[in-house]
Amino acid sequence: MAFEFKLPDIGEGVVEGEIVQWLVKVGDKVEEDHPLVEVMTDKATVEIPSPVAGVVLECIGDAGDIVDVGATLIVIEADDQKPAAEAKPSLKEKDSKESRKMPAKEQVTAKKSAVLATPAVRKMSRDMSIDLAEVPGSGPKGRITVEDVQSYAERQSASKVASPLSGDVETIPYLGLRRKIGAHLSNAKQTAAHYTYVEEADVTALVELRQKFLRLEDSEDRPTYLPFIMKAVVAGLRKFPLLNSELKEERKEIWLKKEYHIGLAVATEEGLVVPVVRDVDKKNVRELTREIARLGQLAREGNLKVDDLQGGTFTITSLGALGGLMATPIINYPEVAILGVHKVAQRPVVQGDKIVVRDMMNLSISLDHRVVDGAVAAEFMQYIISFLQVPGMLLLEAE
Numbered sequence: 262m263a264f265e266f267k268l269p270d271i272g273e274g275v276v277e278g279e280i281v282q283w284l285v286k287v288g289d290k291v292e293e294d295h296p297l298v299e300v301m302t303d304k305a306t307v308e309i310p311s312p313v314a315g316v317v318l319e320c321i322g323d324a325g326d327i328v329d330v331g332a333t334l335i336v337i338e339a340d341d342q343k344p345a346a347e348a349k350p351s352l353k354e355k356d357s358k359e360s361r362k363m364p365a366k367e368q369v370t371a372k373k374s375a376v377l378a379t380p381a382v383r384k385m386s387r388d389m390s391i392d393l394a395e396v397p398g399s400g401p402k403g404r405i406t407v408e409d410v411q412s413y414a415e416r417q418s419a420s421k422v423a424s425p426l427s428g429d430v431e432t433i434p435y436l437g438l439r440r441k442i443g444a445h446l447s448n449a450k451q452t453a454a455h456y457t458y459v460e461e462a463d464v465t466a467l468v469e470l471r472q473k474f475l476r477l478e479d480s481e482d483r484p485t486y487l488p489f490i491m492k493a494v495v496a497g498l499r500k501f502p503l504l505n506s507e508l509k510e511e512r513k514e515i516w517l518k519k520e521y522h523i524g525l526a527v528a529t530e531e532g533l534v535v536p537v538v539r540d541v542d543k544k545n546v547r548e549l550t551r552e553i554a555r556l557g558q559l560a561r562e563g564n565l566k567v568d569d570l571q572g573g574t575f576t577i578t579s580l581g582a583l584g585g586l587m588a589t590p591i592i593n594y595p596e597v598a599i600l601g602v603h604k605v606a607q608r609p610v611v612q613g614d615k616i617v618v619r620d621m622m623n624l625s626i627s628l629d630h631r632v633v634d635g636a637v638a639a640e641f642m643q644y645i646i647s648f649l650q651v652p653g654m655l656l657l658e659a660e
Contacts, residue, residue, distance in 0.1 A: 315339040377404040449594035454630035457589040488549035493648035524573035527560040601625040
């Protein structure tokens with residue numbers, strides 16, 4: 262019996278996914294729970310397993326295609342004779358059976374009609390011979406604006422001017438995580454009113470405190486500077502709650518969040534991901550060290566779960582020893598702030614009438630000016646720096 266397997270609901274708020282790669286092909290024999298396809302959502306990349314055993318009859322879609330939740334992904338000739346309803350995964354009410362049988366021209370029309378755009382934008386795109394399905398939307402829920410169409414047209418024009426190339430050119434697919442990162446950051450940059458504030462911190466005492474931890478802890482609990490910085494950030498977020506908020510512009514409200522879930526930007530071979538350390542205010546340095554190590558390993562192995570990437574309220578990005586002097590990080594929207602942590606280096610510093618060598622670190626914070634003014638950003642930064650310069654003060658912070 263032919264069983265149509267549809268893209269299941271694989272995360273809160275997820276309405277579609279991008280096919281990263283097929284793990285089976287037509288004619289393959291699969292067992293129940295055998296991985297069928299890798300699908301990327303806004304939250305994570307997941308392997309979708311087969312709910313039945315049988316033979317693959319049809320794989321619908323290619324790598325890079327966007328599939329709606331509830332749309333048919335694959336058709337399997339099932340070994341058993343269970344009715345399809347019994348093997349059906351839990352889905353939102355959406356069935357693409359009819360669209361799958363549409364003639365090719367009708368499928369193209371249906372795809373274009375699913376694009377969110379006003380009639381004026383659609384007319385503009387027709388007049389300019391632009392396929393709206395190819396235009397990234399910056400409006401609410403991905404709605405395409407006039408500016409989006411104009412920007413797309415300008416990029417296309419620029420690429421045509423630059424197309425005559427000399428020498429060999431290698432092309433790599435702009436798909437999967439790389440494309441998701443691009444879409445997310447473009448939306449963040451176009452939506453939030455970014456600005457960046459930079460300050461330096463004398464972290465000589467923090468370097469000494471960390472060295473004490475390294476001497477005391479075993480090999481599994483050797484902290485970087487991040488656990489200490491995270492505790493200082495939580496202290497700052499308690500005092501300046503606007504930085505731990507989210508702007509609900511459509512409701513004309515700012516939501517001040519009472520939980521402290523800190524995202525950590527992690528570089529992987531596939532691109533940047535941001536796993537979330539939950540309840541940082543309730544964890545000590547040792548616990549934070551273990552959680553950072555656990556999430557970092559899962560990220561590098563590509564084994565993060567959807568839950569590991571959701572619910573952040575503030576983000577920290579750090580390249581460790583490669584951290585440079587400063588940066589202008591892009592906010593992990595819909596958060597309103599992101600802290601850039603830069604390398605620790607010994608530099609000459611004036612203290613009184615003497616020049617001394619101290620361990621110095623630069624911090625840069627990007628914020629959404631719609632929510633946080635510059636004076637608040639400066640006060641927040643000075644406050645967390647006070648804890649990094651005298652880290653013993655963190656012990657006085659209430660849990």
